[in-house]
Amino acid sequence: MDVKxxxxxxxxxxxxxxxxxxxxxxxxxxxxxxxxVLFTMVAMVVYTSYVFVPIHIWCNFETRLKxxxxxxxxxxxxxxxxxxLELSLIF
Amino acid sequence: MLRYLLGVTRLDKIRNEQMRGTVKVEQxxxxxxxxxxxxxxxxxxxxxxxxxxxxxxxxSFEETPLLVAVLTYMGYGILTLFGYLxxxxxxxxxxxxxxxxxxxxxxxxxxxxxxxxxxxxxxxxMRIRDNWNRPICSVPGARMxxxxxxxxxxxxxxxxxxxVLFDVINMGSYNYLGFAENSGLCANAAVEAAMKYGLxxxxxxxxxxxxxxxxxxxxxxARFLGVESSMVFGMGFATNSMNIPTLAGKGxxxxxxxxxxxxxxxxxxxxxxxxRVFKHNNMQSLEKLLRDAIVHGxxxxxxxxxKILILVEGIYSMExxxxxxxxxxxxxxxxxxxxxxxxxxxxxxLGPGGRGVVDYFGLDPCDVDIMMGTFTKSFGAAGGYxxxxxxxxxxxxxHSHSAIYATSxxxxxxxxxxxxxxxxxxxxxxxxxxxxLCQLSKNTTYFRRRLQEMGFIIYGNNDSxxxxxMLYMPAKIGAFGREMLKRNIGTVVVGFPATPIIESRAxxxxxxxxxxxxxxxxxxAISEVxxxxxxxxxxxxxxxxxxxxxxxxxDSHQD
Numbered sequence: 001m002d003v004k005x006x007x008x009x010x011x012x013x014x015x016x017x018x019x020x021x022x023x024x025x026x027x028x029x030x031x032x033x034x035x036x037v038l039f040t041m042v043a044m045v046v047y048t049s050y051v052f053v054p055i056h057i058w059c060n061f062e063t064r065l066k067x068x069x070x071x072x073x074x075x076x077x078x079x080x081x082x083x084x085l086e087l088s089l090i091f
Numbered sequence: 092m093l094r095y096l097l098g099v100t101r102l103d104k105i106r107n108e109q110m111r112g113t114v115k116v117e118q119x120x121x122x123x124x125x126x127x128x129x130x131x132x133x134x135x136x137x138x139x140x141x142x143x144x145x146x147x148x149x150x151s152f153e154e155t156p157l158l159v160a161v162l163t164y165m166g167y168g169i170l171t172l173f174g175y176l177x178x179x180x181x182x183x184x185x186x187x188x189x190x191x192x193x194x195x196x197x198x199x200x201x202x203x204x205x206x207x208x209x210x211x212x213x214x215x216x217m218r219i220r221d222n223w224n225r226p227i228c229s230v231p232g233a234r235m236x237x238x239x240x241x242x243x244x245x246x247x248x249x250x251x252x253x254x255v256l257f258d259v260i261n262m263g264s265y266n267y268l269g270f271a272e273n274s275g276l277c278a279n280a281a282v283e284a285a286m287k288y289g290l291x292x293x294x295x296x297x298x299x300x301x302x303x304x305x306x307x308x309x310x311x312x313a314r315f316l317g318v319e320s321s322m323v324f325g326m327g328f329a330t331n332s333m334n335i336p337t338l339a340g341k342g343x344x345x346x347x348x349x350x351x352x353x354x355x356x357x358x359x360x361x362x363x364x365x366x367r368v369f370k371h372n373n374m375q376s377l378e379k380l381l382r383d384a385i386v387h388g389x390x391x392x393x394x395x396x397x398k399i400l401i402l403v404e405g406i407y408s409m410e411x412x413x414x415x416x417x418x419x420x421x422x423x424x425x426x427x428x429x430x431x432x433x434x435x436x437x438x439x440x441l442g443p444g445g446r447g448v449v450d451y452f453g454l455d456p457c458d459v460d461i462m463m464g465t466f467t468k469s470f471g472a473a474g475g476y477x478x479x480x481x482x483x484x485x486x487x488x489x490h491s492h493s494a495i496y497a498t499s500x501x502x503x504x505x506x507x508x509x510x511x512x513x514x515x516x517x518x519x520x521x522x523x524x525x526x527x528l529c530q531l532s533k534n535t536t537y538f539r540r541r542l543q544e545m546g547f548i549i550y551g552n553n554d555s556x557x558x559x560x561m562l563y564m565p566a567k568i569g570a571f572g573r574e575m576l577k578r579n580i581g582t583v584v585v586g587f588p589a590t591p592i593i594e595s596r597a598x599x600x601x602x603x604x605x606x607x608x609x610x611x612x613x614x615x616a617i618s619e620v621x622x623x624x625x626x627x628x629x630x631x632x633x634x635x636x637x638x639x640x641x642x643x644x645x646d647s648h649q650d
Binding site: 012015016018019020021022023024025026027030034 | 162165166167169170173176215218219245564565566567569570623624625
């Protein structure tokens, strides 16, 4: 019973997603294209956050702990990320 | 002590409050209005210039919630991208093109199908086209029969399945007093007239197309409106577009409301006068335009204008708002302009006697110079009329394009109007007209109140039988129409270009023929669809007992 309610609720959520983005009016192949593109982008965001967020949190923590102001003495991240991290440390 | 010396005592204060109560002067200062705006996000226009109104003028146009506006733009953006994709595929022959395209020989000329309206029609309107032009196969009364259609190529072509959806509740027809019926007094009289006169008139009013039925109808319409004389025409749209050019010409100024109907706009453009547009129902904007016109005169020569004609409508059908007629008449008298009032939707639907918006505000019909209206909406017929003083109508009889070139009204239609008008006036011996007017007023109040309580955003005046319900998002336009038809209720949904692009709406027309059970069924279905589609955007709850409470809260802060 709960599974059935869950499935109905998920169906209703999908219907809301179709209505809000406007894909409800499109033909099925167009819906598939949009869903694929959106799913790919979301998957890339999830993968990047999975890989990089823990190490960024750890590096920030270590920097504050050891009171060193240079992030790159603790972590071994590519150079471009240091520039971005320095910017974020201002805030 | 000082107040006593100045003569302002407690008795004066009490008398002032009583006076304010009877005359209903503006009780809520600017602070209260700001508070209302902050809390409710909309301007509830009560007591505005209240000294000329004898009853509260309550209109509400709630602001679009910001999130909904952003999501609507996003939806339109996504659909536009897909539109470009489909246009690309059609252009490069990857898919079959169903629309009109320019031929190769025309490539060097001005493009015909590249503007936004054509893009919109091809890519957005076509996808939800099954909500419009639905064929019905019965009289469009309170219930109607709709023929079912299916499409196999995504709305480019339709096929009738052969089945008919019976007894669909009709919330879309302009049937305000329920005179759209195929049996009863009006229908019998129309049949008799058809037996006597036939159906076609075969002539214009100037030639042998002027029947005694037309003369009788014109006298009756003049009596109904309370004017000296009137003239009837065969088509409502043509009444406006063919007669405004007769009344105004070069050297005249036409001040027309922002949201006027296409027939008024067409008539104004055909006349060749200068047209200036004032903001919808906004008297400050109208006054500013009038003052500028009188002070500066015509554009280059600064000569005074030959005449200034103000075009307004009684009820604006897309907004459901009623014109602020007392203020317009006050302005017209002050600046010596002429007023053309188009009562297409308000005649028969407003006012205690059904005489339209003039009757609703309790004003004198002689104040409105030209009263125009149509017989399509409340009288169940077709055609239009213009009423005014005798000189004006005599001038129109000789000079109107409609009288010279257009076929006059068909006799059974004229008889239908005569019978229904006599019924409304109460001259046929029954109380049917008065009952229908009361029923319409009750239905309107009930329907609007229930929809506002449910949490939908409803535009317009509380007394207008046209009820626009906001939908906003493009996909919800199609979804709403289809879901309502599944629940056996026929509705009209409107999008761009009839409304601004993000403010698409569903428009309900309440009728005196709807019983309370029908309205309840419709309201339950609307609530269900509203929950399914998440349409209840209104940011304040209106349960019935709380409504009076919050007005009294503001009352107590007045001094």
